[in-house]
Amino acid sequence: MPTPSSAPPRIARLLSALLLGFSLWLPAAALSATPAPPLMLANVYHPGIALADYWVSEKLDGVRGYWDGKQLLTRGGQRINAPPWFTAGWPKVALDGELWAGRGQFNHAVSTVRREAPDDAAWRRMRFMVFDLPAHPGTFDQRLPVLQSTLAKLAVPWVQPVEQVKLGDDAALQGLLQRTVRQGGEGLMLHRGASLYRAQRSDDLLKVKTHEDAEAKVIGHLPGKGKYQGMLGALLVETPDGLRFKLGSGFSDAQRRQPPALGSVVTYRFRGLNESGIPRFASFMRIYQQ
Structure with a gap:
């Protein structure tokens, strides 16, 4: 395929427009020098799911954060410039979670995370809510107690495990969903207990929302x-x-x-x-x- 610089002028303009249009839909990771972290991604909840196989948690309305053992990254691979105190003493293992400022505070979370120079007062309102250990070789049932133990040893109030519960049936799920949304939450997440951490989109992780x-x-x-x-x-x-x-x-x-x-x-x-x-x-x- 010719490049814009080697093609005749009219074709060159067309190629440039096509390349520009394509680049607008590229993920940020494809345009960044830092590779995107290998994240587990969710499908949408659908009928036929064996709910007893899943842990249920609130879907937090924040910014996905990935701690690689040394630095915080966005899902697209951009480095997050948090204050040194925020990540001081964090374990040298990967943590997958949400940088969250509370229900209804999405704009605060985004503006805080995107700052080149960290705003200390803004970060005091942030929490890193951790829901998985990407490098652990076991199933989610096995990873969950290790995650809880790891964060208990860290013992800082702004790094917390996401609460995970088991529900008996779809009626209980829908009831929890409605209560969560009425209280300002975004929805729920389902995580299959028998699943390994795999960097792909699958039914091992599901999102449940009212819209x-x-x-x-x-x-x-x-x-x-x-x-x-x-x-x-x-x-x-x-x-x-x-x-x-x-x-x-x-x-x-x-x-x-x-x-x-x-x-x-x-x-x-x-x-x-x-x-x-x-x-x-x-x-x-x-x-x-x-």
Whole structure:
């Protein structure tokens, strides 16, 4: 395949546009010098799951964090500049968890983690909620007590194991889900007890939520009307498979005054699809974080 520099001008422009479009959908890890950590990823909960085989925990609304034994990384492989005291004395083993500031505090968690120079006061509100030991060779049933023992020995209040429970049936699961959401939580996670830690997406890890969510790229800003005159009315977005639709709800007034930039990727929530494949009741959640 010719490169943009070696092709005729018209073809070169086309190739450059294609490469730019492709790069917007590359994971941050593919554009970063640091390889992305090998993370276990979740599928969506579906009927037919043998619930007795799983541990259940709250799905925390924070920033995925990976401690490689020396440094904190995002899921995309970017180094997180936490204050030295935050990671002092941490074990020399890999920890997989969530950098979390509490329910409803996602924006605080993101802004804190993304700072080049750590804000000490902001980090005082953060916790590293650990849910797995990636390098341990055993099953999750075997990893869980080792994880709890490891963090008990560390004994710092801002590093805690995520609470894991067993539930008897789907009714109990749905009841816990509804209580968690009413209290400001995002949903639940299911972790198969017999599973090894494998860096892939599978039913060994499942997420349970009251709604679905997905990502789309911002390709246009549509003007507002009425009370939103002079502000954003809706985003025109495009999914990875090329579907375009308007995203007009879920924004604060501040976000309407300063909407997500063209080319950025946003997360939206929805409830199923209509016949043309457009997400139903789509609502903006946040700018997507790797």
